[in-house]
Amino acid sequence: MQFQRNELPEGTLIDLYKKLLYPRMIEEKMLFLLRQGKISKWFSGIGQEAISVGVTYALQPDEWIMPLHRNLGVFTGRNMPLHILIAQWQGAEEGYSKGRERSFHFGNKEHYICGMISHLGPQLAVADGVALAAKLKKEEKVSVAFTGEGGTSEGDFHEALNVAAVWDLPVIFIIENNGYALSTPINEQYRCKNLADKAKGYGMEGVQIDGNNILTVYETIKGVRDYCIQNQKPFLIECMTFRMRGHEEASGVKYVPKEMFAEWIEKDPIKNYERFLLEEEIVDNLTLAHIRDELKERIEEGLKASPLSHEEESGISVNSANELKDVYAPVRKAERLIEVDGYVFSKKETRFVDAIKEGLHQSMLKHPNLILMGQDIAEYGGAFKVTEGFVNEFGKERVRNTPLCESAIVGTALGLSLEGFKSVMEMQFADFVTVGFNQIINNLAKIHYRWGQNADVVIRMPTGAGVGAGPFHSQSNEAWFVHTPGLKVVYPSTPHDAKGLMIAAINDPNPVMFFEHKALYRSMTGEVPEEYYEVEIGKARQVRIGWDVSIITYGMGVIWATEYADTHPEISIDILDLRTLMPLDYKAIRTSVNNTGKALVLHEDTYTGGIGGEIAAWIAQNCFEFLDSPVMRCASLDTPVPFNIELEKNFLAKSRLDETIQKLINY
Template identity: 60%
Template structure:
């Protein structure tokens, strides 16, 4: 292995040696503890230390790194106290996830490390968002993100590279090509000769680096990031290396030919670099023994500290209280001055007011810039706020959701327009597995609002008409808002943007231009989790939201003899279930109306909750009304048959007469 070609100061060489030796010794200890049953699982990076250590050493301490589970050298080079890592792996309270996640599935703002999730791909888009925040603040910083050769087959990989290239983001995409995705060899994963060639299709600079040569990794990455700070752009690096142990220890390496293992054993980055340093008289056996003794003492001391910590005592209230970051709602009072505007105008006004209030707020989405979005909600925003903050995106929902998370991690706020709520399916993974879980897992907020134009009644067919709120109300960690009126939409949107938790903000397309209301002209907020009582009566309780509110109002107007409490939920998570209980206790009857198809929807949960908590107050069966159990059709007559509106009045009258 050629080390002489690289001009690196002697003190840096010694530091790099120590930085590789430390994770190797920790891993060797972990493998012993694994066999003893003291660690539950281990993903080994033995033989790949040069990549983690070299990349991390080339970056500044304030630059973010997004590693994988074979990148222990990233964590140790950033000098995280070892007992924090040990307690993390043992599932104890001093670990970064407090027993809620394992391995390297965590992040730490203190050390500017953002860990992976098992789905791998989303972290690439998160790196885009982190880099974008740096770029918007004119900070000359690089973000490095790791992935394996297996994950380069995921769509998120390609989406993230494309976004970084289009936006000229200073992201260092580091591929550790280690030969196998679990047991699948590279020749069964891709047919291109080098993964670095994938950068060509995105107009991206790319390089192939010997991932087992610490000096090559360190010098080439150092040169690149120094230039990237001045000339922001993404760079794709393919590190040629090999995984010497199993995907995780339980899988073993029987599927790997022995001659291949023998070949790569001779390329061991630590052993070869040690021999080089000894030959160059930079280190001696005595010095090396001294270094090993020092590291071993540190490992032993921190392991003892970790083992001395008591196991976690489950605390139900603590678990439930830490799914969401605490948000202290502060009411901003509506002005007495109003204007009569449509729902779509109220949303636009709310967005505009928030853009003025928060100069770190970024709007992203397909066609949201000069075109103003397909519904023209952001029309004129580019002129007022500039293209840096009002950003057209490629068609890649997953990467943009992930980038929104990255913006949040790096101190910005993000509003993403999901052009149609239906398209959330292609961004589903980062919504439900990254945004929703980050605060619970390691205390990191997801200051992201995803706008969700939704709903039927406009003959848009199966792919542009769904009202899919139930996909998200099921997922702890997400908030779901669904206004029915312009006044509510503006105030709730302001609150959603202020709230540091991820919010799905549903906007019914059928109400965009048909629903007018007097709306305060100023910036104001409305609280989440507070239903609105629109009509009062003693005969029955009607609970609904979105377009269902207007269907119910129309029905009551056509049946003036029905004296009903009509509750508009406004937010579905948090849900104002106490308002439902109070009304049911008064009226004794409950009907729940939703536009979504019935099975598995919010109406089912409300019905169950009322049965469990208010059964003795009921004078009749709870009735649920929803749309047909079919995809929503295009033809207007078929659509009217599909929608719950056509069945609501008859079911309401049946329950009144019960």
């Protein structure tokens, strides 16, 4: 292995050695503790340290890094206290994730490290968002994301690189090519000669380097960082390396030919660098021994300060209230809740679609750090023209057309949030959210619970049937997200609520799924305040008070219930518009059921697995003493949404509403 000193001072060369050796010695200690049962899981980076250490050393301390399993050198390179790292690996309360996450699945904003999730690809797009934030702030910074050669097969790799290239983002993508994903060798993973060659296909530069040569890694990253900043372009670096242990300790290494170990042990990044330092007379053996002793003492001090120093296994204080509290970032008090402050607003008759537009527009004026993203939302104004004219007023930096990369754009939104930006992403149709599902469910929703980082993201979801759009443009999929702790789900039925909830969702520091029924866009009008106001998330609206039967509903169900009540004055119907599906307003549900003793849960979603089942179960369990009949549900058929209008009418819950109400009334 050839090392090029390139006039680096002795102090830098020795410092690099210390930073290279430190994670190796920590890991050797952790493997010992693993065998003792003191920690439960370990992903070894032995043999790959030069990449993590070289990358981190070449960056500024306030530049974000998105590491993976084998990047201990990133954490130590950012000087994270060892005793807290040990607590993290032990699953102790003192760790960065309070015992809620494993090994390296955590981050910390103070050290500009974004914690990975087990799905390896999504972090690449988060780096896009951080780089976009730097670009918008006019800061000379890059972001760095790691992946393995196996991760390059994922769709997120393609999407993240494509977005970075199209938007000219200063991102460095690092591929750690150690020859195996878990056990799958590279000849079963890809067919191109070098992964670095993929860069050209995205319109960016790429290079393959020896990932075991600490000076090569360091100098390459330094030069690439300068290139990305000066040219405002991304760059792909393939680092060739090898891991000397299994994917994780339980998997072993039987699938690796023995001769490979013999070959790669000669390429050990630490032994080779030590040899270079000795040959160049930068250090002697006494100095190397002194450095090892110094680091060993440092590790022992970290162990003594960690929970592992306790004679008995470190306990954790289990508190359900705290667990639930940490699912969401705290929300500041709303600037104005129209329902409670008695403020007199000037109002005008407004369509549903225009109310949403007003909420977005006033929020763009209120928050200079608010970014809108979505397919065709700029000059075209979006599929439903909600953002028409915005690009002329706010510019293309803040109103951004996106490639067809839903997953990457959700990840980008999260990256923006790391740097204090707000974002609203438009799914062109709610149906298309499936290709961004992983980012929403596993990244946005869980991040605050995992390591205290909020995701200030709103995802607009044009939803619903009734317009003859067929199976892929008509689904009601809100129940998918209600099932996910960490998300908030809102679903207005009136122009007033559409505007107020949109503003509230943007002001909320948590990820909000904002459902907008397409059939209401231009058919529903109502009085809407012209001022900037919020409607409280998590608070239902009493549409009308009745005494015979309660209809608990939301979205288009509110329209159906109101129309039915208007045409059946002989039935006194209590109608509750939930407005927010997560969190639910259980107090309002209880009050409505208490009014009538008969409850019908109505929604457009299909019957099985819809939120109606959850609400009905809650009523049965918590309002049993009020009930004069079983809780009933009225929902759409358990089929995809048909295209033919007559079939669609039969599909929708509205076609069974009268039958269900009559059955309930006559029970």
